[in-house]
Amino acid sequence: MTTLRPPHPEPIRDPFAAPGKLTPPGAEAIVRLTDIEKYFGSNHVLRGITLEVFPRETICLIGRSGSGKSTLLKCTNFREEPTAGTVEVANMRVAAAPLATRTRKHREEIRQIRRQAQMVFQEFNLFPHMTVLENVIEGPVRVKNVPRDQAIATAEKFIDKVGLSDKRDEHPARLSGGQKQRVAIARALTMEPKVLLFDEPTSALDPTLVGEVLHVMADLAHEGATMIVVTHEMAFAREAADRVYFIEEGVFIEGGPPEKVLDAPSDERTQTFLARLLHKV
Amino acid sequence: MDPIVDQIARRRARGRLRFRATVFGTWVVLIGLLVGGLWVAGKIDVGFLSQWQAFILGGVPLTLVISASSIFFAIILAVLGALGRLSSNAVVYGIASFYVSIVRGTPLIVQILFIYLALPQIWPGFAGIPAIVLGIFALSFNYGAYMTEIFRAGIQAIPRGQIDAAHALGMTDRLTMRRVILPQAIRIVTPAIGNEFIAMIKDSALISIISVQELLWRAQTVGSTKFRTLETLLLAALVYWALTLAFSVLQDRLEKRMAESDRRI
Numbered sequence: 001m002t003t004l005r006p007p008h009p010e011p012i013r014d015p016f017a018a019p020g021k022l023t024p025p026g027a028e029a030i031v032r033l034t035d036i037e038k039y040f041g042s043n044h045v046l047r048g049i050t051l052e053v054f055p056r057e058t059i060c061l062i063g064r065s066g067s068g069k070s071t072l073l074k075c076t077n078f079r080e081e082p083t084a085g086t087v088e089v090a091n092m093r094v095a096a097a098p099l100a101t102r103t104r105k106h107r108e109e110i111r112q113i114r115r116q117a118q119m120v121f122q123e124f125n126l127f128p129h130m131t132v133l134e135n136v137i138e139g140p141v142r143v144k145n146v147p148r149d150q151a152i153a154t155a156e157k158f159i160d161k162v163g164l165s166d167k168r169d170e171h172p173a174r175l176s177g178g179q180k181q182r183v184a185i186a187r188a189l190t191m192e193p194k195v196l197l198f199d200e201p202t203s204a205l206d207p208t209l210v211g212e213v214l215h216v217m218a219d220l221a222h223e224g225a226t227m228i229v230v231t232h233e234m235a236f237a238r239e240a241a242d243r244v245y246f247i248e249e250g251v252f253i254e255g256g257p258p259e260k261v262l263d264a265p266s267d268e269r270t271q272t273f274l275a276r277l278l279h280k281v
Numbered sequence: 282m283d284p285i286v287d288q289i290a291r292r293r294a295r296g297r298l299r300f301r302a303t304v305f306g307t308w309v310v311l312i313g314l315l316v317g318g319l320w321v322a323g324k325i326d327v328g329f330l331s332q333w334q335a336f337i338l339g340g341v342p343l344t345l346v347i348s349a350s351s352i353f354f355a356i357i358l359a360v361l362g363a364l365g366r367l368s369s370n371a372v373v374y375g376i377a378s379f380y381v382s383i384v385r386g387t388p389l390i391v392q393i394l395f396i397y398l399a400l401p402q403i404w405p406g407f408a409g410i411p412a413i414v415l416g417i418f419a420l421s422f423n424y425g426a427y428m429t430e431i432f433r434a435g436i437q438a439i440p441r442g443q444i445d446a447a448h449a450l451g452m453t454d455r456l457t458m459r460r461v462i463l464p465q466a467i468r469i470v471t472p473a474i475g476n477e478f479i480a481m482i483k484d485s486a487l488i489s490i491i492s493v494q495e496l497l498w499r500a501q502t503v504g505s506t507k508f509r510t511l512e513t514l515l516l517a518a519l520v521y522w523a524l525t526l527a528f529s530v531l532q533d534r535l536e537k538r539m540a541e542s543d544r545r546i
Contacts, residue, residue, distance in 0.1 A: 079445055107453075115451040125446035129464050139450035142460060191450065 014050045016255030020057035020242030022224045030055045030226055031117070031195055036075055036085035036096075038068070038250075045071050046082070047250035053195065056224035060237040060258070063247040064273060069230045072247070073199050076228065077117045078110045090116040090194040115143065118188035122200040124180040126172040126187070132159065133168045136187045144191070151190070158186040162216050178209030182216055189220075196220070198229040234277065238262055246270045319511075330512045333503050337516055340496035341524070347413065347488065347495060348481045351420035355481075356474065358425025363432035364458070377429065384426030390487055393419040397491040416488035420481065428477055435470035436462055471539065475532035479525050486521070496520060 012034055019027065031053035038046035045068045053059050061069040074080040076087060082096040092112045100106070126135050136155040140146040146154070159165055162182035172180055181201055188196055198217065202210040214236045221227060221240035231237060237244050238258045245255040246265070253267050265271050319325050365377025384392070396419045401408040407415075439462050447457035489498035497517055504513030 077449060079448070111451045111453070114449055119445075119449040121442060121446065121449075123442050125440075125442040127443065127446070127461055127465075129468070138460065139452075142456055143451040187450075 012050050014052040014255075016243060016245065016252070017052040017054070018243070019054045022056035022242075023054040024056070027055050029053060030090055031076065031228070032086070032088040032093075033072070033076060034086045034088070036072065036087070037083045038071055038075055038080060039083045045250050046075065049085075049247075049250070049252060051245070051252075053226060053228060055194075055226055057242045058221040058225075058227045058229065058240050060241040060244045061228065061230045061247055062232070062234075062237065062244060062273075067247045068250040069247045070199055073119075073197050073228060073230050076197055077114050077119050079119070087113065089113045092116065111143075115191060116194040117197055118191050118193040118195075119197045119199060120181070120184050120188050120201050122204050124172075124177070124184045124204070126180055126183055128172050131169050131171055132164065132175075132183050132186075135172070135183060136190050139187065139191045154192070155186070155190045158189040159183070161189070162186045163212075176209055177205045178212045181205065181213045185213075185216055185220075195226040195228065198227060198231070200230050200232070202231070202233060232277070234262060234274075246273065248273070316515075319515075325512055325515075326509060329507065329509050330516065333507075333513065334516065337496065337499045337503060337513060338520065340494060340499040341520060343413075343493070343495040344482065344485050344524075347417055347420070347485045347493070348478065351417050351424060351485070352474070352478050352481055354417065354421035355424035355428050355477070358421060359428035359432045360463075362425060362429030363436055366429060366433045367436060381426045381429050384423055389419075389423050389484060390490065392423055393488055393491060396422075412488075412491045413493045416485075416491055416493045420485060420488065423484075424477060424481060428474070431470050431473045431477070432466065435466035435473075438469050439465050468539065472532070472536050475528070475535065479528050479532070482524050482528065483521060486517075 017029065019025075029052040031051070033049060033051040036046050036049040037044075049068075049072055051059070051072075061072065063069045071080060075082045075085075076089070078087070078094070081098055083098055084096050086093055086095045088094075090113075092109060094106070094109050094113060097106075127138065130138065133152065133155055136159060137148065137151040140151040140154065141148055156165070156168070159168055162185055164179060164182055164186070167175060167179060167183075172183065175183065185196075185201075201217070202213050205213065210233070214233060217227070217229070218236065218240045229236075229241070241258050243255055244258045244261040246253045246261060246267070246269070248269050253269050254261055254265065260266075261270065262274065265274060316325075320327070362377050362380060365373045366381070368374050368377070393416065396415050397412060443461050443465070444457055447461045452460070485495060486497040489495060489501060492498065500513040500517035501510070504510035
């Protein structure tokens with residue numbers, strides 16, 4: 001077991017980062033993960049990950065299961081507390097402090113980050129006792145204290161955007177997996193976050209329903225939403241991503257534009273992974 | 282469709298109907314043997330019963346009021362107890378687990394007697410509190426502890442993803458509990474609360490020992506003063522039985538309705 005490094009005096013940079021096609025000139029990175037380490041017990045899952053995401057970029061994280069890609073996403077919104085490193089989202093910077101006493105201020109900062117980095121889950125996690133509309137306005141009304149009618153107006157806009165206006169008053173159990181995931185996307189969008197985190201959003205779906213969800217996500221990417229997507233959908237990554245990162249054993253092996261990482265990977269491990277993925281398909 | 286499909290279905294339905302009819306018939310015969318047998322043997326004084334039945338049955342509303350209000354307070358205690366049992370605060374957890382432990386580790390009858398007889402020795406003011414209030418307190422206190430475990434299990438049955446989703450929206454733990462976990466947990470525990478209510482109807486008979494004039498107290502008092510406990514206790518038993526049967530049917534209906542609305546959800 002290596003000892004954890006002390007925080008760097010100089011901010012370390014993501015060597016693969018470069019502002020995306022839609023990034024306004026001169027814009028600062030909106031998400032900065034710096035030297036993230038994560039242990040589960042003695043299992044060293046993330047080994048010093050640094051990632052910078054610029055506004056209006058779409059980043060895809062690929063890698064085999066157990067490589068740490070989902071854990072990295074969960075560290076970004078503090079579903080998992082990193083063992084070391086710092087997370088910065090929209091100028092809110094929180095350093096990992098696994099041994100520190102939890103203060104109210106610390107919890108408030110984490111909630112701030114979560115509001116700005118909305119997560120879309122593999123298993124949708126809609127609230128089953130609420131209708132589609134109630135699911136979508138719950139966050140704005142209860143967390144952001146948006147007036148109810150204003151929240152409903154925003155919610156309807158995004159429910160319409162994911163093409164589910166006719167399901168507005170249904171309960172989730174009456175929806176297909178693809179519809180549920182689109183509601184979950186609308187729920188995240190209605191919080192008006194700075195960045196969207198997608199944790200294998202199509203992995204729990206029937207293959208015939210994957211397309212409708214990827215379609216919504218690709219639209220968002222092209223409209224300039226900032227997104228970090230953990231996925232196995234290479235076609236989506238190729239079409240929508242500004243950068244693709246290949247992660248293995250908790251480190252980035254390589255990163256860059258999809259045409260480089262997916263079509264001409266320089267590292268042997270990336271080549272093996274992509275070859276296996278293609279054979280399987 | 283092949284007519285055989287219909288024939289099979291009809292035959293199955295007939296079989297099910299015959300089974301239920303036979304079960305019903307068996308019950309009627311058994312009850313007839315029990316009550317009718319005693320009657321025929323001249324062991325039941327019908328005249329005595331008809332003279333006193335109004336007084337005895339007059340205890341039924343009190344039994345129901347006691348049961349309903351005790352369940353109500355028990356639910357409040359149980360929600361608090363469950364939150365305590367799930368708390369990360371050691372003192373809060375300690376209080377909740379202590380409560381559950383003393384209640385579950387001692388007989389209900391001892392708790393009732395302790396509250397009614399022993400507490401006034403500590404503070405004489407307790408003697409001024411009506412027995413029915415103390416009885417409801419004892420039953421609530423006892424059932425609250427058992428139902429604490431029901432609520433705890435109900436809360437823990439909510440999938441982790443629900444908490445993740447609530448936290449991801451930026452909700453505090455308190456808001457997550459109130460808006461996401463408890464509403465779903467309450468649906469889960471409703472059938473169990475129904476069972477507890479039915480058990481409560483029967484256990485409410487125990488507070489006859491502190492002279493609350495509910496169903497059993499009336500049956501017992503009339504019976505023993507007139508040396509006719511066979512009639513009065515038999516009547517009381519039949520009434521308890523009828524009450525629990527009626528509430529089981531109600532509970533069944535409620536559960537079916539909930540299952541349907543779950544399907545609609």
